[in-house]
Amino acid sequence: MLAPLAGFTDLAFRTVCAQLGAEYSVTEMISAKAVMMNNRKTLGLAKTAALPTAIQLFGAEEDAIAYASEFFSQGGLSTGEVVAIDLNMGCPMHKIVSNGEGSALLKDLKKAEKVIGAAVKASKLPVTVKIRAGWDKNSINAEEAARVAEAAGAVAITLHARTKEQLYSGYADHSITERVVKAVNIPVIGNGDIKSAEDVKKLADMGCAAFMIGRGAVGDPWIFARIAAALEGREFTEPTVAERVSLALKHLNMAVEDKGEHVAVPEARKHLAAYVSGFPGAAAVRAEINSLTSAADIANLLERTASEAR
Numbered sequence: 001m002l003a004p005l006a007g008f009t010d011l012a013f014r015t016v017c018a019q020l021g022a023e024y025s026v027t028e029m030i031s032a033k034a035v036m037m038n039n040r041k042t043l044g045l046a047k048t049a050a051l052p053t054a055i056q057l058f059g060a061e062e063d064a065i066a067y068a069s070e071f072f073s074q075g076g077l078s079t080g081e082v083v084a085i086d087l088n089m090g091c092p093m094h095k096i097v098s099n100g101e102g103s104a105l106l107k108d109l110k111k112a113e114k115v116i117g118a119a120v121k122a123s124k125l126p127v128t129v130k131i132r133a134g135w136d137k138n139s140i141n142a143e144e145a146a147r148v149a150e151a152a153g154a155v156a157i158t159l160h161a162r163t164k165e166q167l168y169s170g171y172a173d174h175s176i177t178e179r180v181v182k183a184v185n186i187p188v189i190g191n192g193d194i195k196s197a198e199d200v201k202k203l204a205d206m207g208c209a210a211f212m213i214g215r216g217a218v219g220d221p222w223i224f225a226r227i228a229a230a231l232e233g234r235e236f237t238e239p240t241v242a243e244r245v246s247l248a249l250k251h252l253n254m255a256v257e258d259k260g261e262h263v264a265v266p267e268a269r270k271h272l273a274a275y276v277s278g279f280p281g282a283a284a285v286r287a288e289i290n291s292l293t294s295a296a297d298i299a300n301l302l303e304r305t306a307s308e309a310r
């Protein structure tokens, strides 16, 4: 599965990952309150492609969560395959937790139970919950949070096995994943630092039902196909520079089609920078990408880079 990454997992990136073997994706987090206020930009984040996709909501107000869950579970504005509503109980950002949203719900499981219950009641689709290990190392409570989610009607849990305080640094502690798998009867989706088939095998041995990859897919959406090939004992041929450039441009073009050049080009820069990582002269190419505003100029630059690398 492709993990939700705010600012990254838009329609274009989710489509690219689906074409390279991701079997499920989650939108970036969407404010339930903004959905209730009919904010068009927010609604645009929920566009889906053919890949089975969960719409991820954040919020701590039951009425907003119920409204947004019902809205998206009935299709919302999307044309693709929405299969679940996912609730964010892991976001560590100050502006989110200061509203009692995201990982702040791990500190208030009574509230979390009500929020999940509201989504389950309102949604026509299954509800899943994404949590972290706990607030900090002295308050690891993922097992309890997962049990609360299960009791409130969630059908699966994703655990990012880091605390809120860790943000994205340090390592995910998958001994906590193992404990969460044992604590509940619903499937647990392992997440955090998955880069290889070995990482997946370790989580599978712990009983995880599925595996969610976030940062490892940025600039390298081949990670899904590479891991699947290794697990199935098949050869995997790494993409050439030309293939990487070609996919980067396809990705950019999809984003332009979706959002228009003006929005898509600045947003796509971080993806493009990741695609060229490891290329000869990558730092200079990245700097140049950041100075370009037209998709055609970026295409020229990348094609030139690819032909120089041959």
Ligand SMILES: Cc1cc2nc3c(=O)[nH]c(=O)nc-3n(C[C@H](O)[C@H](O)[C@H](O)COP(=O)(O)O)c2cc1C
Binding pocket: 003, 004, 005, 006, 007, 008, 027, 028, 029, 056, 088, 090, 091, 130, 160, 168, 191, 192, 193, 194, 212, 213, 214, 215, 216
């Ligand atoms: C830039 C960025 C944005 C993220 N946005 C979200 C989000 O919107 N919702 C969410 O549940 N998790 C979000 N996450 C967390 C990831 O889904 C994932 O749990 C975390 O990155 C660990 O997985 P990884 O090591 O495979 O990246 C974000 C992470 C990053 C780095």
